[in-house]
Amino acid sequence: MLQTSTLPFGWSNNKWSLILANIVAGILFIVLSHTGVLPIEPVNFFFFSFLGLLFSLYRPGWTFLLLIGMLPYEIINIAPQGISFVLRPYQWLLVFLLISLGIRFVLRRFPLEKLSLTWFDASLIVFTLASLLSAILSDGKIVALKLSLILFSFLLLYFVTRLFVRSIEDVKMILPFLFSSFIVVAFFALIQNILFISGKESYEVMAGRPNAVFAEADWIGFYIACIIVLFSSLLLYCKENRVFRMFISGSLILGYSVLLITVSRSAWLATVGGMMTLFLTLFFRENIWQALKEKNTTALIRSFSLKASLVVPFFIAIIGVSLFSLSPFDLLDRTKSTATGEQKITVSCEEESTLSLLPERIQTIDELSSFHCKHILLEEIDTERVLGRFVSTVYRNDPNVHIRKDIYIQVKNILKEHPFFGIGFGNIASFLGNDGRGAGLNASNIFLEIWLGSGIVGLCAFLFFWLGTALHILVRIIRKRSLEDSILLSLWVTITIFNFFNSGLFLGFFFVFLACLMLTFYDHE
Numbered sequence: 001m002l003q004t005s006t007l008p009f010g011w012s013n014n015k016w017s018l019i020l021a022n023i024v025a026g027i028l029f030i031v032l033s034h035t036g037v038l039p040i041e042p043v044n045f046f047f048f049s050f051l052g053l054l055f056s057l058y059r060p061g062w063t064f065l066l067l068i069g070m071l072p073y074e075i076i077n078i079a080p081q082g083i084s085f086v087l088r089p090y091q092w093l094l095v096f097l098l099i100s101l102g103i104r105f106v107l108r109r110f111p112l113e114k115l116s117l118t119w120f121d122a123s124l125i126v127f128t129l130a131s132l133l134s135a136i137l138s139d140g141k142i143v144a145l146k147l148s149l150i151l152f153s154f155l156l157l158y159f160v161t162r163l164f165v166r167s168i169e170d171v172k173m174i175l176p177f178l179f180s181s182f183i184v185v186a187f188f189a190l191i192q193n194i195l196f197i198s199g200k201e202s203y204e205v206m207a208g209r210p211n212a213v214f215a216e217a218d219w220i221g222f223y224i225a226c227i228i229v230l231f232s233s234l235l236l237y238c239k240e241n242r243v244f245r246m247f248i249s250g251s252l253i254l255g256y257s258v259l260l261i262t263v264s265r266s267a268w269l270a271t272v273g274g275m276m277t278l279f280l281t282l283f284f285r286e287n288i289w290q291a292l293k294e295k296n297t298t299a300l301i302r303s304f305s306l307k308a309s310l311v312v313p314f315f316i317a318i319i320g321v322s323l324f325s326l327s328p329f330d331l332l333d334r335t336k337s338t339a340t341g342e343q344k345i346t347v348s349c350e351e352e353s354t355l356s357l358l359p360e361r362i363q364t365i366d367e368l369s370s371f372h373c374k375h376i377l378l379e380e381i382d383t384e385r386v387l388g389r390f391v392s393t394v395y396r397n398d399p400n401v402h403i404r405k406d407i408y409i410q411v412k413n414i415l416k417e418h419p420f421f422g423i424g425f426g427n428i429a430s431f432l433g434n435d436g437r438g439a440g441l442n443a444s445n446i447f448l449e450i451w452l453g454s455g456i457v458g459l460c461a462f463l464f465f466w467l468g469t470a471l472h473i474l475v476r477i478i479r480k481r482s483l484e485d486s487i488l489l490s491l492w493v494t495i496t497i498f499n500f501f502n503s504g505l506f507l508g509f510f511f512v513f514l515a516c517l518m519l520t521f522y523d524h525e
Contacts, residue, residue, distance in 0.1 A: 018062055019180050022069035026184040029076045029089060030213060034203055038078055045080035049092070056096035057103060060111055064164045067093040069177035071509040072185045072223055073213045090508050094157055101163075112163050118521060121162070123465040124514070127450070128155045130458030135424040144424030147453070147506075151425065154511045161515035166522055168484055175234065179251065182227045186258045188212045189220060193261050193326055199382070207379045208328040209263050216439075221259060221267025222498045223509060228255045229274040229494050232310045233487040236282075249313050256317030261327040263334055266501035274494030279307055281477055281486035328378045343398040348384040348391050349373040361395040368394075404444050404501070407432055411448050418455075425453035446499035453505075465514075466496075473520045488520055 032038045039045075056063040070089035079087035104110050131151050135144035165171060189210035196202035204210055209217035235248045259267060321327055333344045342361065349355055350372045358371055365375040376384055381391055414423060414431055423431060428449065429440025443449040451459040470492050476485040491513060495504075504510050 014062075015176075018065055019069075019176050022066055022177050023180050023184055025066070025089075026069070026073065026181055029073055029078075030184070030188055033076050038076065039081050039083075040078065042080040042082065045078070049096075052092065052096045053099060056093070056100035060097060060100050060104070061164070063093055063097050063100070064160065065174060065177050067097065067160075068174045068512065069181045071178070071512060072181050072220075074219065074507065075211075075213055075215055088508070090157075091153060094153070094160065097160060098156065101160075113166075115159075115163050115166075118518070120465045120468055120518065120521075121159070123461040123468075124155060124158060126461040127454060127458045127465070128152055130461060131425055131454035134422045134453060134455045134458065135426070137421045138424030138427055140424065140427040140430060143426035145426075147425035150506060154506070154508065157508060158511040158515050161512045162518060165515060165519070168519070171516065171519065175230070178227065178230070182224075182255070183251070185212045185220070186224070186254050189258045189261070190254075190326065193328075196379070197325060197328060207377055210258070210261060217262045218264045218266060218502055219504065219507060221262040221264025222270065222502065222504050222507070224255055224259045224262070225267045225271040225274065225494050225498060226491060226509070226513060228252060228259065228271055229278065229490050230487075231255060232275065232278060233490065235310060236306070236483065236487075245309070249309065252310070252313035253316050253320070256314045257321055257326065260317060260321050260331055263327065263329050263331070265334065265337075266498050268335070269501075270494045270498035273497040274490045275310070277493040278310075278486060278490040281489055282307070282483075284477070285481040285483065285486060337398050341398050341401050342395045343400075344393050344395055346376050346378060346381060346391060346393055347373045348376045348380070348389045350389060352390045355390055355392050358392060358394055363397060365396065403435075403441075407441060407444050408448075411443050411452065415448075415451060418452075420456050422452045422455040422458070428452050442503040444501060444503065446503045446505055449503035449505060469517045469520060473517070476520055485520055488517055492517060 029038070040048075052063075067090050070093060073089050076089055077086045078089060078092055079085060101110065101112075128148070128151055132145075132148045135141060135148045138144045165174060189212040192202045192204050192210035192212065193208065196204055196208055202210075205216050210220065211217045212220050214220040214223065231248055231252050235245060235252075259271060318331075321331070330344055337343045345365070347358070347368055349358070354371050354373060358373065359367075362368065368374055376391070384391055410432055428442060431452075432441040432443070434440055443452055447459065447463070450462050454462075470489070473485050473489045473492065476482050477489060495510070495513060498504065
């Protein structure tokens, strides 16, 4: 296992240097990617790859820590020019790590203890093999096999994480790299929206919704939701360290701010679910019900003050986002639309008198033409006003609700025809179509996505892992009232809720968190 140390202080200069290197590397990747330097030339790629392999042979543990730090950088491609595939930074480091561990194993200088596989580990192997079988039997074999190969690389990432992370002390080692990368990504997301609001190039995929180093805003929302839960749990470990608590609280304010401006409602729901789970399990662990019955004021004040320290950053973030106008969206309206199914949209009309005739609510944007109006994007408001048109807002049925409904109907029909082997990952978009940006649609539910991509065997294998780990965590919470398992359950709930409405399967940090859930099978004492 990794050499352990107490966080956040008491680290050696080497550890702090690695964290600094992680931050600098993240900033450089962002800058180089958006200035056209990446991808690099083949000669430079192989030169840096050689250096990376030597570094990994020398310090495989350090390489793993940097790999963890590189997890968010999903859209950074460091593959050499002229190569058709995408190579993310953490995949690059994963290759170095696998080669170096293989060499050390052959030389009998393997730096880690032997890993004993469980049935849950085996279930993920079965899931991956099922996706391969589904790809072979599918019509679009080439693209499906490509996605199966990528899934296999994520499985390797899972097992590498299992090798290095086997205790809470190991988690403490990787958290600074997760959080330091989070700081870089979160600030970049804020900068994106500030640039957009200022009318400058923001590099956003969707106007007014930062995606930072992810392919779209929902993915960074998912990432931030998980980080917020982990940040909150870290605060529970550092009750007495006032300086560190202030740092965590500030980081939570940053996290909540970015979460809000992503306007990812599935990520919002996931965060609420994860935090509520954390609170409820902590209440159970602290036996708050008994304290209420006995009117133990001291215990109640201590417990609720700690919970308040986790909630206050959220309200500060709301005030900050509103005060500094960090989002062009009406966030309250977006929140309401989750329940009402209505969405406020911006319209441009040719005559001012038309504005008073516009209905408060329309069914579809096609109705606007009868009022000589049209639906416009947020970035088009200034242009429309310059052209002498008049801008207003109306409500319409949230198209996302109908899109998801149509997707579920299509998925149901596909599964009727391919219930056993599915259609293979990579072929799903060809069946479901593309969104308004031209990006391929997914099943909008990770379990349906897995069924489509790996068949019924793959789905059952993944459900065995997913539900089995949750059950084991719950049992440990009931029996041992473990704080660590409360945190793991909160993370599990966060991931589950988000993926009920999305499919974050092909994200590196997803598989790292899967490996972390396996900590429930280790003794935390």
